[in-house]
Amino acid sequence: MFKVSLEKECSCFKASNFKATQSFETEAEALEVAYKMAKEMTQGFCKEHGFSVIKQDNTFLIILMS
Numbered sequence: 001m002f003k004v005s006l007e008k009e010c011s012c013f014k015a016s017n018f019k020a021t022q023s024f025e026t027e028a029e030a031l032e033v034a035y036k037m038a039k040e041m042t043q044g045f046c047k048e049h050g051f052s053v054i055k056q057d058n059t060f061l062i063i064l065m066s
Contacts, residue, residue, distance in 0.1 A: 002030035003059040004037065010064065012046035027058075034060035 006013060006020045013020075018037060024030040031053075038051040041062070050065035 002027050004030050004034045007061050007063045030060050038062050
């Protein structure tokens with residue numbers, strides 16, 4: 001089991017339809033979702049912050065960059 005989690009929820013994230021934590025059967029699926037979320041959050045709705053993805057054990061953590 002692999003997870004995608006958000007390190008810290010900014011106010012933009014709280015207003016979105018994204019879930020802070022999700023579980024996936026495969027690493028590839030979790031990685032794909034994590035990168036898509038980080039990209040959409042950075043380019044789409046959150047104009048104040050940038051997001052990146054790091055892997056910690058079986059979790060892909062979306063972290064706040066700025």
